[in-house]
Amino acid sequence: MLARPSGAQEAVPWWRDVESARTLVGDATPSTEGVWIDLPYLSEDGTSVALGVGVDRPMTQESYVQSLHVYALKNPAPEVADYFFSPLSGRAEIATRIRINETMPIGVIARISTGEVIVAEREILIVTIGCLTNAATYATTDVMRTRVRVPEQFTPGVPGEVTTLINHPMETGLRTTLAGETIPRNIVTRFLASVGFATVFEARFYSSVAVNPYLRFFIVPPQSGELVLRWEEDTGLAAIERRPILVG
């Protein structure tokens, strides 16, 4: 069948073949326990596959998960996204939607503030079914329109979930028109969440983030205030949303 054992038997771990991943691991000897990857077993539509990634570790000043890095190892560019956490994230966990060209392993690197590095990977089968047509996967309306959901109230010390979406075609720069002209790359590259003056969460997107970038993450605000969310496009254009935060 399509499924094949992945990872363990390979002599060279996947991250050695990806320059940015190799740089991230650096001199560390990565461990392989503690990162979970939530992916469907099989996706009937590789244009927008739900992905969840997380590390079950404490998030304190002494030790917290600094970042998670996602790779789609057989996409034209393997880098999918980087997520940067802080102790005010509360939980090192995200959910998003990504593009996956074909059946392949998805790789994740987690960096802990103590210097520890964890790697993980998981295979996903991509088989587009006959009934689906995906001609409109790049089409989007109201580009840069944003949607946000924040808990009505945060309980002190308990991480709350923030759900975000921005309408954007995430044009890869790899497509051509019927006339053979390249459609220029145009993607959202950066997302920032801050409370007061502190950045609590940040993400960097590459072209394998699916159209209309969707992102769920956690924050644990210390007191009531304002959550400011900022999306930046590669043209320099930005979208900003502000939401009151109520802790109590």
Add this chain to the structure above:
Amino acid sequence: MTVTRRSAIGLLAATGAAAIAMPNVARGATGNVVVIGGGFGGATAAKYLRLRSPELSVTLIEPAEVFYTCPFSNLYLGGLWEFEAIGQRYDVLASEFGVEVVRDRADDVDVVARTVRLAGGASLAYDALVMSPGIDIRWDGLEGYGESAAGTAPHAWKAGPQTELLRAQLEAMPDGGTFVMVAPDNPFRCPPGPYERASLVANYFKTHKPASKVLILDAKDAFSKQARFTEGWAALYGDMISWVSRSNDGRVIRVDADALEVETEFGQRIRADVLNVIPPQRAGLIAERAGLTNNSGWVPINPATFEAAAAPGVFVVGDATISAPMPKSGFAANAQGKVVAANIVALLEGREPPRPSWLNTCYSLVGPNYGISVVGAYRLVDGAITEVVGSGGVSPVSGGPEFRAREAANTFGWYHAITNDIWGTVW
């Protein structure tokens, strides 16, 4: 009704239903084959096993006396067909084809001892087992949508009392009301089904309740035959049907069935006059009880034979399987049932299974005289089911009214041909 083999073959060829080459001579395999589930996949397998090898004893286990088909249940919901018109019976399978039909439910399968335990207490031994368990609802897959909620906000995704309930609600709805449908993420049974349903409900409203609306809240950003449906909706129903994609906050995360209200991912609360929730699904429960599902909830199969990956010798067909790129459709189940019948006969005769190929043909009605279709042919390539390049495709956008009317006529022909092929005298 008597159909000669010649005319039957003509019928099948006309709708492209012939899935595999028939052997010239049945070679007389013997043994007991048990088939669990009398839907599109199981009833097909039972009939074609008996056709291929009249010495075989074939027992079909199906709890329902009448099997109501999901295909064309949308015509009933739209008031175009009577409910009994989509009811299929097992009399012909028993009387004309010698299938022993047991009206019971399979409660457990022991794949080591090769026995099936029935709800009625009996235990059946088998030499080969076919399972066509269909789907079950993931009752924990959508907050607020448990079994009791389905009594108020029907899913109607297994044809039967749920379908009748939804029809009764549509009939009782005052003009000017809103029919809200919650459509699931992939994978689910019958990818174009929700959109055909929206179409035929709109057709009913147009005639009987013209001030009413259809609102589809979708967990997806794209759906089956989308361009054709969208074109048809505009042509037939103006702005009566609205479709809200996931990216436009169409994904429902919570259902309040008592209030007929749903909540979307970004916090909109939407009230319905009639609420149809098509929830997340998985393989029919017996597949899990037999230990055949993986953590996706569906059954991985060996594509060459359609034996369950977890239990060689147990053949699984239809919506319960992971057989992409074939869709979860009645036609695909029918094609798989025929291939499995051929495989089992070969197995029992000690021969190699034949080289399989499969077809899928899927028609949808956008209106009573407006049909659209998608066709695909599939082969085994390097051990994987693979769509044959250039073998099919979707009917053209902007085909014109005559083309759409012809496709609608073919849709009715499709239903009569396939139901005859499975439950009728045709073979």
